[in-house]
Every structure is written in structure tokens, then in C-alpha cells.
Amino acid sequence: MNPLNMHRRIDNIRHPRQQGLTLVELMIAMVIGLILIAGVIQIFLSSQQAYRTQESMSRIQESGRFAWRYWPATFARAALRAAVAMA
Secondary structure, eight states: OOHHHHHHHHHHHHSOOOOSOOHHHHHHHHHHHHHHHHHHHHHHHHHHHHHHHHHHHHHHHHHHHHHHHHHHHHHHHHHHHHHHHHO
């Protein structure tokens, strides 16, 4: 038998070819996946909170615009009624 082939056979006996993943590798992959998923969830929740805040600010702004347009006419009518009542 060739000495090179004998050496390869001994290496194969000591270190058989690995097929698949070890339990430790799978656990590490799962932890990395969980960390990534947690990051994605955190980003989603942050963007959802930012959307809610922006929506609230938009409503407040719209209410302010409405009041800015509505109240001057209301005050003018009230002033007119007060002037008529005093006359």
C-alpha cells in the first residue's frame, strides 16, 4: 500500500468527514436569527410609534387650521350681535 494512501486513511479514521451541522452551530445560528428578528421587531415598533406621533401632530395641526379659519367669523358675528343688542 502506498504510504500517502495509508496516511489519508488514518486521517479519515481520526477525522471523519462532517455531514451537516453540529448542535452548537445550529444553536449559534438560532441565536443570531433571534437577534436579527428582535432587531426587525424593534425597528417596526419604533416606526409604528413614530407614525402614531406624526398622526397626532397632524390632527392637532388640522384642528388649529380649522380654529384659525372658523373663530374670526364667529367672533365677528358675536360682535355684530352685541352691537345690535346694545343699539
